[in-house]
Amino acid sequence: MPITQLIKRFVPPYRVQMGLNIFFNLLSALLSLFSFAAIIPVLRILFGINTNEAVYTPLSSVEGLQATVTALRDNMYCLLNDAIALHGSSFVLLALGLFLILMTGLKCTAAWLANYFMVPIRTGVLRDLRVLLYDKILSLPIGYFTEARRGDIISRMTNDISEVEASIMSALDILFKDPMMILVYLIAMLVISWQLTLFVLVLMPVAVFFIGKIGRSLKSSSTRGQEQNAEILSMIDETLLGLRVVKGFNAQSKLRLRFLTLVNDTRATFNRINRRYYLAHPLSEFLGTALIAVILWFGGLLILGNHASIDAATFIYYLVIFYSIINPAKDLSKASYGIRRGLASLERIDAVLATRTTIPEPVSPQPVRFEHRISFNDVDFAYGNGVPVLKHISLTLPKGKTVALVGQSGSGKTTLTDLLPRFYDPVSGAVMIDDVDIRRFATRDLRALMGIVCQEPVLFNDTVFANLTFGVDLSQPAPGGVSWQEAVVQAARIANAHSFISQMEKGYDTLIGDRGSRLSGGQRQRLSIARAILKNPPVLILDEATSALDSESERLVQEALENLMRNRTTLVVAHRLSTIRHADLICVMHEGEIVEQGNHEDLLARNGYYTKLVEMQS
Numbered sequence: 001m002p003i004t005q006l007i008k009r010f011v012p013p014y015r016v017q018m019g020l021n022i023f024f025n026l027l028s029a030l031l032s033l034f035s036f037a038a039i040i041p042v043l044r045i046l047f048g049i050n051t052n053e054a055v056y057t058p059l060s061s062v063e064g065l066q067a068t069v070t071a072l073r074d075n076m077y078c079l080l081n082d083a084i085a086l087h088g089s090s091f092v093l094l095a096l097g098l099f100l101i102l103m104t105g106l107k108c109t110a111a112w113l114a115n116y117f118m119v120p121i122r123t124g125v126l127r128d129l130r131v132l133l134y135d136k137i138l139s140l141p142i143g144y145f146t147e148a149r150r151g152d153i154i155s156r157m158t159n160d161i162s163e164v165e166a167s168i169m170s171a172l173d174i175l176f177k178d179p180m181m182i183l184v185y186l187i188a189m190l191v192i193s194w195q196l197t198l199f200v201l202v203l204m205p206v207a208v209f210f211i212g213k214i215g216r217s218l219k220s221s222s223t224r225g226q227e228q229n230a231e232i233l234s235m236i237d238e239t240l241l242g243l244r245v246v247k248g249f250n251a252q253s254k255l256r257l258r259f260l261t262l263v264n265d266t267r268a269t270f271n272r273i274n275r276r277y278y279l280a281h282p283l284s285e286f287l288g289t290a291l292i293a294v295i296l297w298f299g300g301l302l303i304l305g306n307h308a309s310i311d312a313a314t315f316i317y318y319l320v321i322f323y324s325i326i327n328p329a330k331d332l333s334k335a336s337y338g339i340r341r342g343l344a345s346l347e348r349i350d351a352v353l354a355t356r357t358t359i360p361e362p363v364s365p366q367p368v369r370f371e372h373r374i375s376f377n378d379v380d381f382a383y384g385n386g387v388p389v390l391k392h393i394s395l396t397l398p399k400g401k402t403v404a405l406v407g408q409s410g411s412g413k414t415t416l417t418d419l420l421p422r423f424y425d426p427v428s429g430a431v432m433i434d435d436v437d438i439r440r441f442a443t444r445d446l447r448a449l450m451g452i453v454c455q456e457p458v459l460f461n462d463t464v465f466a467n468l469t470f471g472v473d474l475s476q477p478a479p480g481g482v483s484w485q486e487a488v489v490q491a492a493r494i495a496n497a498h499s500f501i502s503q504m505e506k507g508y509d510t511l512i513g514d515r516g517s518r519l520s521g522g523q524r525q526r527l528s529i530a531r532a533i534l535k536n537p538p539v540l541i542l543d544e545a546t547s548a549l550d551s552e553s554e555r556l557v558q559e560a561l562e563n564l565m566r567n568r569t570t571l572v573v574a575h576r577l578s579t580i581r582h583a584d585l586i587c588v589m590h591e592g593e594i595v596e597q598g599n600h601e602d603l604l605a606r607n608g609y610y611t612k613l614v615e616m617q618s
Contacts, residue, residue: 007175010125017117018176024114025177028107029184035103036320114177126165129349133157136352141359142423147384151234152227156352159229160345167342178328185325192318199298200322203291225273226345228266235259285326295322359422365442370449370538372434373398374420374569379429381415389415391592393429397585399538402570404580406613407589413573416589417541420571421447451532453561455544457524459516464501465508467516467527468492471535479536487534495530495560497523529560540570577614586610 011018083092137153145153189197239255299315374397381390390412397403405413418424419431422443430437438446451471459467468488478487488508492498500523504510516524532540542561558579574580581600588596588609596609603610 010128011121013128014121014124017121020117021114021121021176022180024110024117025180026184028110028114029181031103031107031110032181032324033184033188033321035100035107036317036324118176122165126161129164130157130161133161133349133352136355139357140352140355141357142418143358143383144355149230149234151232151237152230153352154237155226155230155233156348159233160226160348163226163345164342164349167339167345174328174331178332181328182325182332185321188321189318192314192321193299195302196295196299196318200291200295203294225266225269226348228262228269231262232259232266235262292319292323292326295319359425359443361442362440365445366436366440368433368441368445368449369436370433370569371399374539374571375432375435376416376419377430377432379416379419379426379431381412381419381424381426389592390419390426393592393594395587395594395597397569397571399569400567401584402565402572402580402582403585403587404572404574404583405587405589406574406577406580406610408613411589412592413589414543417543417571417573420539420541421450421452449537450539450541451535451537452541453525453528453532453543457516457528459512459519459524459527461511461514463506463509463511464504464527467512468508468531468534470531488530491530491534494533494563495526497526497530497560500526526560533563538568540565540568542570542572542574544573544575577617588613 083095133156137157186197189200235255235258239259296319299318376393376395379390379393380388382388393412393416395403395416405416407413415424419426420438422438425439430439432438433441433446433449460470465485465488468491469484472484474484478484480487480490482490485508489498492501492508501508501510512518512527516527519527542565561579572580572583580586584599585597586600586603587594588603590609596603596606598606604614
């Protein structure tokens with residue numbers, strides 16, 4: 001991505017700050033020229049160079065840039081001679097010194113103001129990029145995260161954005177300032193001596209070639225380095241999640257060897273990147289010094305041979321201006337390296353931003369109405385590998401009834417429930433609510449109908465109250481004409497959670513730790529049920545909500561679930577068949593198909609798949 005596209009993409013919201021930054025950078029460059037200009041009369045006074053031949057010329061009588069510059073120079077010499085005649089050389093030197101101090105102060109102030117207005121651009125672009133990436137992650141379908149590694153996504157949110165901050169944003173600061181300074185200085189050099197400046201411009205491409213050749217290899221190396229950082233984060237994430245298994249199997253040394261190999265490879269990659277990066281400054285400094293030496297030789301030949309249009313004092317001023325170009329040129333070369341590194345990270349971020357959602361929103365969504373039934377009409381589904389997971393599923397959930405899905409692991413039960421809130425869309429067939437395809441509803445409106453309780457409760461590192469009210473809008477009045485605090489307590493009582501919450505040190509204001517780590521499995525599950533009760537959804541999806549609990553916790557959670565399921569349309573995925581004996585309809589799934597359906601007694605009487613599952617569990 002060229003840098004111009006980068007600027008067009010991120011900077012437009014900050015046009016005012018960008019304009020002020022450019023203005024003060026230009027002012028700083030011009031003030032630098034004026035402050036350096038004080039050197040010429042100082043040198044003439046110190047070296048005793050005669051300026052009496054200068055003749056005052058009104059500017060209105062001259063035409064052309066070169067004639068105007070010559071008239072300005074001669075007029076300045078006339079004023080200088082008059083001042084020396086009236087006040088003496090010492091006083092004029094003091095005045096020139098004060099002028100140099102004043103101009104330098106104004107130049108530094110302008111430079112500070114330029115940076116002052118650059119700060120909100122840098123911080124604003126980074127904030128926009130973070131929000132853009134976070135919003136994209138929130139909008140991506142569930143299927144994206146079954147294929148992408150969590151560590152890689154976290155790396156793009158952290159390492160890659162930090163690289164953008166360290167390289168591209170710093171480079172933007174330089175790119176708004178240094179090219180302008182170089183341009184102003186080059187124009188001044190052309191005005192002072194076009195012969196010398198043309199000589200410089202002939203030599204400059206040689207230096208640029210060597211600097212650019214080193215920088216071109218940085219981008220590919222940086223991409224590999226960020227990928228390796230993502231692998232490290234993924235391995236750390238896996239280790240933390242599976243630490244109990246790692247220790248139980250005495251696999252610490254095996255994992256340590258894998259981790260050591262990975263970090264050594266990453267170190268070698270970043271050694272190559274940083275060595276090339278740090279070559280930019282000394283290489284540009286060496287080439288700059290070599291250029292100055294050549295200019296000294298060439299300019300000296302011109303002056304000593306009386307072929308130059310400038311004298312010795314002006315030549316020194318010329319060298320000062322040229323030397324002032326070297327630092328911006330060095331910064332610019334480092335910025336080009338930084339941009340190459342940063343673009344590699346930005347491309348990884350853009351790979352996420354450019355991901356097309358597989359769950360498109362309807363152009364003109366219909367309002368959601370659920371009055372009669374939910375139906376799956378000849379539904380087929382397969383994940384990205386193309387292997388069928390669901391085959392010709394037809395199923396009806398009447399409003400207010402409970403339908404249970406049972407079967408062996410891998411038979412497609414959870415996948416079927418994921419189609420209802422549109423976590424995935426079927427490959428063929430349709431999921432309908434009152435004979436309307438759910439793809440015609442806005443996903444937000446569709447999911448507002450539903451409460452979901454999973455096998456692994458998802459809680460956040462916040463208070464009990466914040467977790468229970470996670471799915472509701474606290475700016476709206478609570479149902480039943482009570483306060484939200486009272487509504488939360490009522491939901492917790494129904495979910496058999498109030499007793500243990502009230503015993504915590506701060507009650508409903510107690511922090512529950514990362515993923516609810518300060519709670520037991522049964523307590524976490526009852527909190528997730530209370531959260532669903534508080535949302536009060538007409539449709540409930542229970543995905544093996546009691547399969548990971550002990551008998552006592554299961555009894556309490558099952559009571560809470562029965563309270564939750566009352567008068568609701570419920571789709572239950574169950575491994576423990578004892579929990580769904582009273583379901584209105586039980587569907588037995590096998591290899592992606594519904595092979596049996598009926599109530600508990602009917603299925604037992606058939607002596608088929610369901611009977612075998614019951615006998616296995618008993």
